Amino acid sequence: MVDLSVALGKMQLKNPVMTASGTFGYGTEYADFMDVSRIGGIIVKGTTLRDRQGNPYPRMAETPSGMLNAVGLQNKGVEYFIEHIYPTVKNIGTDIFVNVSGSTVEDYIETAERLNELDKIPGIELNISCPNVKEGGMAFGTSCPSAAQVVKEVRRVYKKEIMVKLSPNVTNIADIALAVEAQGADSISLINTLLGMAIDAEKRRPVLSTVTGGLSGPAVKPVALRMVWQVANAVKVPVVGMGGIMNASDAIEFILAGASAIQIGTANFIDPQVCVKVLEGIEEYLIRHKINSVKEIIGALEI
């Protein structure tokens, strides 16, 4: 038996396979396809202080080995989450993290404060990197002072695990990572989507209602791996890697690059059972390579 558990800041995950926010609903959407309690941790949909309708249709474009989305954080707000969603998801059998977004620092603070009360939510993922909202969102994650400010303020009110999710749309991701680490982030997750665009040449129009959107899927994997490696080499807190993970081999690449855990996003749409397959694949890899614990390969890339 190999040990799949990993440490994540203040907590311990039963295994390193998590789901990426905005791609896994509230977990229940996948219950028909697999035993979701086997997943190491579920990051639920981006949640904001108030109800958001998100962006108009069309919100999605397929691209080579990837997709653009412009969902724009559609959600019913934190109160609705607490009253209607939390009661059902809290017993899902694995750790649930809420992905928190805001247009202002105050939004982040208030939302985090409300979530702090929830027993069965061991942590939040601070999304300072959403490219699909007009105000705030990605802007916070693209400069060190603003990224630091959000984390600092949320740290005051939120006592449990704070995972900060970084935007890849920056010149130097390690600087941003260091800035949020200094303000008390317990862990750092990356990457959110790369800002991209699709055009319909025949109609001479952008495909997305918002013109630009967020790129995800295997297309971004090389960029994501590079950034995870850069950040893991810069910070001391654990790093959670994501971007284009489709199978166990991809997941292991991120772990070797320095990720203590990984998240799976877009792949869930193509294979709704991918999370457990990746989990089983990691286990198989460890057995084949005679490694007792997944912790032994975190950052074990030989340069």
Place this chain on the structure above:
Amino acid sequence: MVDLSVALGKMQLKNPVMTASGTFGYGTEYADFMDVSRIGGIIVKGTTLRDRQGNPYPRMAETPSGMLNAVGLQNKGVEYFIEHIYPTVKNIGTDIFVNVSGSTVEDYIETAERLNELDKIPGIELNISCPNVKEGGMAFGTSCPSAAQVVKEVRRVYKKEIMVKLSPNVTNIADIALAVEAQGADSISLINTLLGMAIDAEKRRPVLSTVTGGLSGPAVKPVALRMVWQVANAVKVPVVGMGGIMNASDAIEFILAGASAIQIGTANFIDPQVCVKVLEGIEEYLIRHKINSVKEIIGALEI
């Protein structure tokens, strides 16, 4: 007959299809496959002041819908180019641009000065964005002051067309574009490769000798399109778009986004005739849409 000619700064190209530096050798490598004189303009290999051996093997990794390269500007230096290569390529039948790289500002200046003497070279492409060299390279293109400085100094000594090639590995590409425009760039080309990484999970090693490398191919197209659109909306000089162009439809998307011309890189490896196919496809598109000149669709995206 549709008019395919486009204006590029001080000059006029017979059509908007150019080749991307580092992917088309000196043009002669493709002579068996097509009539290279039909191409709108050829950007030859990255040239530096002195001979460079480039990076050790392995230099290439295939990625989903793309590839990473870590060639590292292998070339025999500007003197060798002038003496041995220029005499044969100058009569290739289309405009030849030399892609110029350097580790210091002085390198750029000296190289540009030497090239200024060559009659049949109407311009240079200043590569301030190569991710595959240790010093200089990309670093110049990732901050406004350093990008501006290179352009300013080269502008003093180089009298013909200066196309400045930007790095996509930045937070705000439009700012860099404005900075180089202000120093006298005649046109701006983008994108160079995105910094990425590949790992061999079984061997637990990076695939490339340099660990990280430059990502190109269709995977990067959504990011490239977005950046071309952002830059074209910010600057007044013509923009040359590239990144993942595989066919005429892709090329038209870049032109609609605001590119006056486009460059084709990685696609040349898969279909060595792709440049003329794209050219013919653009012509066919214009005829089908009853448009007389390709100039009419530059930036014609309807938002």
Place this chain on the structure above:
Amino acid sequence: MKKFILNLVVKENITLNTQYSLIILTSADPLPPMLPGQFAEVRVDNAPNTFLRRPISINFVDTTKNELWLLIQKVGEGTKKLCEAKSGETMNLVVPLGNSFSLPENIESEVLLVGGGVGIAPLLFWGAYLFERGYKCSFLLGGRSVENLLQLDDFAKYGKVYTTTEDGSHGEKGFVTQHSVLNGHNFDAIYSCGPTPMMKAVAAYASRKNIFCEVSLENTMACGFGACLCCVTDTTEGHQCVCTEGPVFNILKLKW
């Protein structure tokens, strides 16, 4: 309804004409329960430039033969690849997805199903379902030309078939909403699937006449089961996902 990921076997791929294929899938195990209006998310194998699954309506389910039918129009690379499926190959489907058409309240209802082009796909299953339950349906099927009218013989088993073509090559010339049957008859319920302009015209007719009307919408989908929120349409209740709240919507709910 419980959703499954199934590897079904291509029993037959019937090329209807250059544009359309009817793919008959089957399985050793009994197929799960499915309702008319629902769809499948089909994985496209061996296609270098497609990445996501493709949403395809359930065209027909033959429980006696354990068959699931898909009617596919080649529009891009994904559908082209699916139309090349060979007998014996497997196709991977996530199914059944979405809601379904609602039964008319009254068994005496005069029911009209209006389809355009490949939009007839879900209507065959729905027509058969209504017929089995004793409803009286008519079918009004339209297309640009006779090649775009599909499965007419199958529809004829379940009710009267009216057709229109824009070029007059079959049935009345014009659009479905111009067909004379809409003047002669008073329908109690209309169900429609096809190009958006057609459905809007049908919806306008139903609104005017105050007829119960449901339409089946398309949208760009990444997942097909409510996880990505990519497929919204604007409704009186805000943005709703076409893949879970739809694809079937009552026209009173839609803001289009």
Place this chain on the structure above:
Amino acid sequence: MKKFILNLVVKENITLNTQYSLIILTSADPLPPMLPGQFAEVRVDNAPNTFLRRPISINFVDTTKNELWLLIQKVGEGTKKLCEAKSGETMNLVVPLGNSFSLPENIESEVLLVGGGVGIAPLLFWGAYLFERGYKCSFLLGGRSVENLLQLDDFAKYGKVYTTTEDGSHGEKGFVTQHSVLNGHNFDAIYSCGPTPMMKAVAAYASRKNIFCEVSLENTMACGFGACLCCVTDTTEGHQCVCTEGPVFNILKLKW
């Protein structure tokens, strides 16, 4: 030599065993001139996860039948897909690429061709070429096990065949460089293609004995015709492209 982009027809795909396929390509037009040691860049169609062409040696050219042979080992998705090619399909090749083996100076030379695994691919063409020109060759072919020894009958037409297997299932047990023929014989020229450790061992033997020796290298290639500079190997003359300065190198030139 002039390079071409050809659509060749798969005449036959012979599965040698689970790992290897021999693909016989042909064309209505005469094939262009090609030399032993050269290779083709083969486009992989219908493969979702491969993007670049795959370099594959010219295994044999039968000018009388207008055939081009490729011997392919399944190692990853690209080669797996190529090995699934069906008769009648076309394969797109950029060909001929790279340099070629050099003829021994003296027609009296005792020539040895040493191949390992799929590395024997270019040696069959080279052996036939030497044989036709009156050279006397021997072949020393090695593999992990008997399944990795390929085309032995074809080689036997052009010279004496010696084999080794690591498990002793065919020929002498051990590595090619341990084969007794290397002790008994004095060769004047050795040509080798196979796994790098094998070629290095062959090169070491040749150096020691001062024998003329060429090896055919592999490398990761994006273009195959000198445009990308991705495929360098370190030589006494600096970094050289395996696709244009090679794949065949004299061992005296290599720094490995």
